[in-house]
Amino acid sequence: MSEIFQKIADSFTTVSVGDYASAFLATMSITLISTLVAYLFGIPLGVLLYGTSEEKMFPNKPLNKFLGVIVNIFRSIPFIILLVMIQPIAKLARRRVDARLQMMRHCEEVKEKYLLE
Numbered sequence: 001m002s003e004i005f006q007k008i009a010d011s012f013t014t015v016s017v018g019d020y021a022s023a024f025l026a027t028m029s030i031t032l033i034s035t036l037v038a039y040l041f042g043i044p045l046g047v048l049l050y051g052t053s054e055e056k057m058f059p060n061k062p063l064n065k066f067l068g069v070i071v072n073i074f075r076s077i078p079f080i081i082l083l084v085m086i087q088p089i090a091k092l093a094r095r096r097v098d099a100r101l102q103m104m105r106h107c108e109e110v111k112e113k114y115l116l117e
Helices: 002-013 017-051 061-116
Strands: none
Touching: 017 061
C-alpha cells in the first residue's frame, strides 16, 4: 500500500512550479476570454430582448420571439454538457443497483429453497 502512496507522491514532485503557473495563466486567460465574449453578446442581446417585449421601448413581437428562442438554446448548453459529463457516474450507479438487485433475487431464491424443505 505504501508503494502506491509513494508513486503518487513522486508524481507530484515531478511537476514544477512553472508548470502550475503556466496552467494557472492559461486557465485565467480562457476564463477572461469567455467572460468577455459572454458580456459582448449577452448584454446587447438582453437589452434587445427586454426592449422588444410588449409595452416596452420598441415592442416587436416576432423579433422578441426569435431572440427568446436563441437565448433559450444557449441557456440549455451548460445543462447538456453536464448530462454528458455525468453519464459515467450514472452508469456506475446503475451497475451498483443492478448488482444489489441480483443479490436480492439470489437471497429470495435461497430463502424459498430452504423454506420449502
